[in-house]
Amino acid sequence: MIRTLLRVLGHEYAQPVRRTVTLMTITAIAEGLSYALLVPVLQTLFGSTPGDCLPWLVAFGAAVAVYAVLRYGSDLSGFRVGTTMLRGMYYRLGDHLARLPIGWYSAGRVGQVSVLAGQGVLQAMGVIAHLLAPFISACVTPLTIVAVMLSFNWHMGLAALIAVPVVAVIQVRTGRALAAADAESAGRGQEASARVIEYLQAQPVLRAGGRTVERFRLLDDSLRDVQRASRRTLVSVLPGVVGLTLVVQAMFTVLLVLGASLALGGDIGAAEVLTILVLAARCADPLLSLSDIGGKLRGARSELARLEALLRTEPLPQAAEPVQPIRHDxxxxxxxxxxxxxxxxxxxxxxxxxxxxxxxxxxxxxxxxxxxxxxxxxxxxxxxxxxxxxxxxxxxxxxxxxxxxxxxxxxxxxxxxxxxxxxxxxxxxxxxxxxxxxxxxxxxxxxxxxxxxxxxxxxxxxxxxxxxxxxxxxxxxxxxxxxxxxxxxxxxxxxxxxxxxxxxxxxxxxxxxxxxxxxxxxxxxxxxxxxxxxxxxxxxxxxxxxxxxxxxxxxxxxxxxxxxxxxxxx
The missing domain is CATH 3.40.50.300 (P-loop containing nucleotide triphosphate hydrolases)
Incomplete structure (x- = not known):
């Protein structure tokens, strides 16, 4: 999606975007590593000398403070780059619309342009400012925590690692299932917008005909189509949401059973099991947020694809070497x-x-x-x-x-x-x-x-x-x-x-x-x-x-x- 953004807006935005993505990734890794300090904290706290946990608590607090600073910087960078790209997209869209032939502006495109210029641009350009940081955190932080779990106990780390490809497959399948539903929903929304504009413009005729209290059939039909498309989108997204929740819960259950088995066998202590479960719980929250973030990203990607298609519409060609007329016949x-x-x-x-x-x-x-x-x-x-x-x-x-x-x-x-x-x-x-x-x-x-x-x-x-x-x-x-x-x-x-x-x-x-x-x-x-x-x-x-x-x-x-x-x- 980032490549599409840069292709649409131009590669002058590439360096700020790369810098922002790098900072967000470092922030997500720092978040995962800060949770690693919970291991010695819990080990000493439940060990024979609980007082020894104080230095580790100080270290954990320092790590959280570093993460907070990085998070502030990455979010601020995302907002700045996002607003810059938003402004650039509006200029690009406005310049392009001004160059398109008048014949392109058919009645059916009024709704399309109005939706794209308003909701579409904001949704597509809001990715950098609002969605990229949570998405990177939801992907990178759990992987960092799994790496910590592997270094701490390879049995339980490997069990957690198995869930990674399963989550990826669910996300990919859900995205494919929603692609058609998203396209239909967007089309119905544009049609409804055009009908609303038509309804407003037709008010003098409707009132002159004494139909002010009657429903406008074309508008009603469009709104019903929007409702049906929204229901189909909801039905399409439910399997992914439920599947992701079941995978996360199953992973936690497997880790609980495996930890208990290892503890009963004497291979690991109760404090270590508790630590692993705490880390697994920290994995669960960002993973569960993937469904919501993924849905918003898919919506933004669809809007961006429509913006790209609009910007690819050929304007009237301009002469490579223009000629200036000296007469006015x-x-x-x-x-x-x-x-x-x-x-x-x-x-x-x-x-x-x-x-x-x-x-x-x-x-x-x-x-x-x-x-x-x-x-x-x-x-x-x-x-x-x-x-x-x-x-x-x-x-x-x-x-x-x-x-x-x-x-x-x-x-x-x-x-x-x-x-x-x-x-x-x-x-x-x-x-x-x-x-x-x-x-x-x-x-x-x-x-x-x-x-x-x-x-x-x-x-x-x-x-x-x-x-x-x-x-x-x-x-x-x-x-x-x-x-x-x-x-x-x-x-x-x-x-x-x-x-x-x-x-x-x-x-x-x-x-x-x-x-x-x-x-x-x-x-x-x-x-x-x-x-x-x-x-x-x-x-x-x-x-x-x-x-x-x-x-x-x-x-x-x-x-x-x-x-x-x-x-x-x-």
Missing amino acids: LEFDSVTFRHGNRTVMDDVSLSVPQGQRLAVVGPSGAGKSTLLQLLARFYDVDAGAVRVGGVDVRMIDAELLMAQTAFVFQDVYLFDGTIEENVRLGRPDASDAEVRAAATAARLDEVIERLPGGWQANVGEGGASLSGGERQRVSIARALLKDAPVVLLDEVTSALDPVNEAAVHEGIERLMAGRTVVMVAHRLRTVQRADRIVFLDGGRIVEEGSHEQLLRRGGRYAGFWNVAMTPGTP
């Missing part, structure tokens, strides 16, 4: 893109000259948003090429591509912080004057004036304390502050009230000025001023031209326009 060259078994874009070719505006319209599911996502390289195309400034986006450094692109989407996500902090995400090093100017251009200043706290007003998680139109204004201000040469707009005025729609339109006009723009809209009033319009349907361009040209043709776009202009149509 856009081009789709015979682009084909598939999502699963569905072809979302089929041999699409179009271009947007620098500084011009392209509007993309069409029915739902036509591939409009996908077109924007391919421009931003949220996915890689299956065939053809997407170019910015004549350079394939696959040859542009990811950070540079993001720096040259500003996004305004229909669903705006704001971080739990102040309005100013959310606007500054566009360009963190911007001056206060630049931030205020961007807010004014987006008409966000009107929102700030009426909010308690003004710029320092907290927007809540996801921007929950703001309306949809207000969140959109923050998004536009952020994009204006970023001042990127390419702007991508996706349904930015959908479902806004007239006041917010007018404000957002004004901010969008300022954002688009002098930039290369691709906009997706259902409300066709927003696309009239585009330099060119393409109509997508079924992943193909079926019409393209200016607004007036497409109306004169009387085709699909004209049909959409007539419906949009019908009174009462939003």
